[in-house]
Amino acid sequence: MGGPIISLKIRPSREARRLAERYGYLAYMVERYIELLGVEETKELLEANEEPLPETIRCNDYIIDCRELAHRLEAKGFELKPLHLAPHGLVVARQPISIGATLEYLQGFYYIQDPASMLVAYEIEPRPRETVLDMAAAPGGKATQILQLSRDQVFLVAVDISRRRMRSLRSNINRMRFRNYILIRGDSRKLNLHRTVDKVLLDAPSSGEGIIRKDPTRKRSRSLEDILSLSALQADMLSAAVNYVKEGGVIVYSACTLAPEEGEAVISYVLERHPDVEVVPLSIPHSPGVDEYFGVKFNGSVRKCGRLYPHIHGTEGFFICKLIKRP
Amino acid sequence: MQTDKEAIVRLEKLNAQEKERILAFLEGLGYPGLLDIERLYALRVRGGKYYNVFEVDPPLSRIVGITPRTPYSLGFNAGTLDARSLGFRPSLPLAFRACRLCRAGVMDCHVLDERGAAIFTYGRDVWPEHVIAAGEGLRPVISRQGDCLGWGILISHDTNKYLHPLRDLGWYLRRGG
Numbered sequence: 001m002g003g004p005i006i007s008l009k010i011r012p013s014r015e016a017r018r019l020a021e022r023y024g025y026l027a028y029m030v031e032r033y034i035e036l037l038g039v040e041e042t043k044e045l046l047e048a049n050e051e052p053l054p055e056t057i058r059c060n061d062y063i064i065d066c067r068e069l070a071h072r073l074e075a076k077g078f079e080l081k082p083l084h085l086a087p088h089g090l091v092v093a094r095q096p097i098s099i100g101a102t103l104e105y106l107q108g109f110y111y112i113q114d115p116a117s118m119l120v121a122y123e124i125e126p127r128p129r130e131t132v133l134d135m136a137a138a139p140g141g142k143a144t145q146i147l148q149l150s151r152d153q154v155f156l157v158a159v160d161i162s163r164r165r166m167r168s169l170r171s172n173i174n175r176m177r178f179r180n181y182i183l184i185r186g187d188s189r190k191l192n193l194h195r196t197v198d199k200v201l202l203d204a205p206s207s208g209e210g211i212i213r214k215d216p217t218r219k220r221s222r223s224l225e226d227i228l229s230l231s232a233l234q235a236d237m238l239s240a241a242v243n244y245v246k247e248g249g250v251i252v253y254s255a256c257t258l259a260p261e262e263g264e265a266v267i268s269y270v271l272e273r274h275p276d277v278e279v280v281p282l283s284i285p286h287s288p289g290v291d292e293y294f295g296v297k298f299n300g301s302v303r304k305c306g307r308l309y310p311h312i313h314g315t316e317g318f319f320i321c322k323l324i325k326r327p
Numbered sequence: 328m329q330t331d332k333e334a335i336v337r338l339e340k341l342n343a344q345e346k347e348r349i350l351a352f353l354e355g356l357g358y359p360g361l362l363d364i365e366r367l368y369a370l371r372v373r374g375g376k377y378y379n380v381f382e383v384d385p386p387l388s389r390i391v392g393i394t395p396r397t398p399y400s401l402g403f404n405a406g407t408l409d410a411r412s413l414g415f416r417p418s419l420p421l422a423f424r425a426c427r428l429c430r431a432g433v434m435d436c437h438v439l440d441e442r443g444a445a446i447f448t449y450g451r452d453v454w455p456e457h458v459i460a461a462g463e464g465l466r467p468v469i470s471r472q473g474d475c476l477g478w479g480i481l482i483s484h485d486t487n488k489y490l491h492p493l494r495d496l497g498w499y500l501r502r503g504g
Contacts, residue, residue, distance in 0.1 A: 103474055106448065106496035107423075131390060155390045170400045174420050175499050179403040180387055184396050191394045 004228045005235045005269040006261055008294055015039055019046060025219040029209070032259070035294055041311070048311035053213035055092040055099055056083055057110040058118050058141075060176050062148045064109045066090075072104055085285060085315065086118040088148075108176040113141045114211070116256075116308045116318035119284040120203060121145035123252045123322050128153035130198040133244055135188035135237060138165030140172035142203055147178040156181040157197065159188040189240040196246035204234040206255040206262050210317030213310055231261045235269045242274045247327040251277075254320040258307065260293045263319035267305055268298035276326045279304040286320065287312060336397040341367045341380070348413045349380070349405075355464070358434055361425060362405055369408065370398070377407040380415075417465075417478055419494050425467040426475030435462035436469050437479050437490055444470040447479065448497040453490040465493060 012020065012027035016034055020027040023046045033042040059066035070080050070090065077096035083089030090110075092099050099105065100112055118141075126132055126146045137143040137158035147156055158173075158181055160166050166185045173181055184191070207222045207230055208215065234255065241251045255262045267289075271277060279301040286306025291298050305321035341349070346364050353359045362382055369378040383391075383402035391398060406417040417425075429436035439447055443457025447468060455461075459471060461481050468479040468490070477495035481488065 101500065103444070103448065103470075103496070106499050107474060129386075131393070155387060157390065157393060166399055170404075171499055173400075174404050174418070177420065177423055179382075179384075179420075182387070182391060182393075182401040183399040184394060185399045186396055191396065193394055195393060197393075 003232065005231055006228065006265040006296060008224065008228070008261070008296070010224060010294065019043065023050070023219070024216070026223070028224050029219070036258070036260070036290060044311040045309060048309075049212045049219075051213060051310070053114060053211070053310075053316055055095065056113060056115050056118070057090050057092060057099060058086070058113045058145060059088045059090060059110050060108055060144070060148055061088060062151060063107075063177055069104060069109050072109075073102070076102065083115055083118070085115050085313070086122070088145075089113075089115060089118050106175070111141055111144055111172065111176065113145075114214070114256075114316050116210070116313070116315035116320075117141055117203075118145070119308075119318075120201065120252060120254045120320060121149055122284060123282060123320065124149075124199055124201055124250070126150040126154045126199070129155070131155045131157065132199045132201065133197045133241075134158045135200060135202045135241060136160060136205055137169055137183075138162060139168035142201060143169065143181070144172055144176045144178060146201065147173070147181065148176070152178050152180050154180060157184065158182070159184045159186060159191065161185070161187050189237055191240075191244070193244055196249065197244055198246060198249050200241040200245045200249070200251045202237055202241050202251065202253050204237055204253065204255045204262070204266075206230060206234070206257045207259060208256055209259050209262075210256040210319075213316060227259050227261050231259075231266055234262055234266045238266055238270045239273065242270065242277055242323075242325060245325050247276075247325055249325050250280075251323040251325070252320065253323065254318065256316060257319055258309070258317035260290055260298075263307070263321070264289045264291070264293070264298045264302040264305060265296075267302050267321050267323070270323075271299045271301065274325075277323050278326060280322050280324050282306045282320065282322055284320070285313060289319075289321070335373050337371045338368055338391065338397055338401075339371060341369055345369065345408055345413060348408065349415050352415045352417070356425065356434060356466070358425070358428060361421070361428075367405060368402075370400075375410060377409050377416075380405045380408055417494065419477060419496065419498065422467050422477050422494060423475050426469050426473075429467050429469050430473045434467065436467045437461050437481065438469055438471060439476065439490070440471055443490075444474070444476055447476050447490070447492050448495050450492050450495050450497055450501065452492070453479070455488050458490055461488075461490070468492075468495075
């Protein structure tokens with residue numbers, strides 16, 4: 001892994017410090033939001049982050065009709081609403097017991113998944129007999145969704161480095177009853193693939209700045225240096241993804257973050273080093289990526305990448321970008 | 328497929344003796360076609376007490392060689408074989424497959440009432456008053472509504488009879504991660 005891919009020094013303004021103190025953030029984070037959104041919209045974001053993220057589930061229509069699932073859960077006292085962003089998504093408005101402790105969950109009828117996270121697999125558009133590589137697959141939300149969307153007809157190679165999280169991945173794939181997969185434990189940058197794959201998903205390890213609504217400790221848990229260090233790892237993994245995918249193949253990069261250091265900076269860095277790669281438009285609802293940040297200019301095509309904001313889309317903060325490797 | 332004899336973990340086709348043991352288990356259920364014996368592979372860990380057994384379709388088996396790394400898991404998880412005794416312990420995915428046959432009336436299963444289903448998925452023994460119908464010995468277990476709950480074995484001890492969970496769905500919460 002190389003050094004930082006972007007050099008930044010952020011001096012929080014008085015307004016940023018004031019808002020940071022009021023909402024309990026590190027001041028540099030708020031300064032970044034002001035840079036991205038302006039002061040007024042930053043206040044909206046910070047307010048939206050105070051609202052807990054609703055619990056959402058993804059119906060596994062590979063093994064159950066989604067109306068039947070809703071009927072079964074409602075009969076047990078759950079209140080469900082459709083999640084308009086994602087066709088298989090349901091918002092759990094009321095739960096008499098934990099939604100992760102029902103017989104329906106144990107039978108693999110659904111996966112507990114945050115709303116923006118549910119959108120990624122749709123961009124992969126998995127088709128029968130394609131080989132799809134998921135480079136950071138555990139605990140398996142997107143991996144199982146790729147298998148679900150293809151009706152278990154893709155060949156999924158799912159990789160993760162964590163032994164503990166690998167058990168969850170295996171458990172989730174088995175619970176949801178898929179069989180066209182190979183799980184590999186290890187560093188996905190060092191796979192030594194003998195041939196290229198059709199598509200790659202890289203849901204990169206991230207600062208988790210996007211899930212403040214679920215985990216408010218993220219308001220203060222990561223320094224700017226931590227984020228810059230992560231962005232170098234993310235760029236390294238995305239470069240590996242470019243090498244793994246075939247010509248004409250698709251890479252979907254995502255990260256649960258609003259930090260441009262982990263989003264547009266990573267994409268821009270890889271575009272500069274791989275002229276055969278280009279960004280293609282997304283089909284999911286999103287706000288455009290940012291092409292300038294604290295005076296740093298990114299490759300202009302990063303505007304085709306997508307951002308999801310809590311105060312605009314009602315989701316966790318999220319970054320997603322779809323790339324194609326030209327023949 | 329992985330054939331390196333020195334590897335710590337190896338993926339290999341089952342040998343004749345191992346196939347025989349699994350076939351005997353399937354015949355005991357009265358449904359030898361529940362697994363395709365010729366497509367079974369074992370993931371052998373050097374010094375391991377048991378092997379994970381997977382049913383792997385030919386197109387997927389061709390993908391295995393995409394990387395020199397041995398898989399952690401793949402295909403249809405059929406169960407485990409004890410490395411010494413070769414005793415076969417069926418998996419929860421195999422229970423899901425077998426339960427379909429219970430619901431279709433093709434295979435005998437243990438059937439539990441609501442209370443029995445809850446007790447079973449906590450990994451606890453179920454007393455006869457909650458067993459609506461019992462098959463012989465080790466069988467898939469379903470609820471009155473037909474939901475698959477796992478594998479259970481009917482045990483007779485003196486005058487007592489109870490259903491002991493061999494694999495129950497609650498495992499996904501307790502151990503599955």
